[in-house]
Amino acid sequence: MVKTKDDLLQMIKECESYLDLSEEVGHLEEALYAGGDVVIWITSDHLGSDQESLGRILMKELLICLAEIGSNLKAVILSNRAVKLEEDPANHQALERLEEQGVALLYCSTSVHRLAIEPELGTRATMFHLLQVALSAKRLLSL
Secondary structure (H helix, E strand, O other): OOOOHHHHHHHHHHHOOOOOOHHHHHHHHHHHOOOOOEEEEEOOOOOOOOOHHHHHHHHHHHHHHHHHHHHHEEEEEEOHHHHHHHHOHHHHHHHHHHHHOOOEEEEEHHHHHHOOOOOOOOEEEOHHHHHHHHHHOOEEEEO
């Protein structure tokens, strides 16, 4: 039973202990202290809920625009089906450009594990670390 914040943090660590992310910790520290003040948390491979095909086009446009104007971004967090975004070549290129600009690209390790993918870009992070980055932002946009 979760009674305190420490209990919750311990439970999260225990749930994600099956993943070895020891070499990723340095990248997570960089994300916590990155220069921008905006974090974008993306949880889907498309925008909206009506038409997935239109939503995929909109997501692609969003990522391309972010790569063009991303100077104030601290991090982009990808969880759930959003971890599959880089499978599309245009999305991959936009995400790669963001990373080259110093934006931390963080993949939810549980989502990566459950969807059985191996991202080429970014850093895998536990939910505990994703929350640390999100809560360190001055502004958080969730899509």
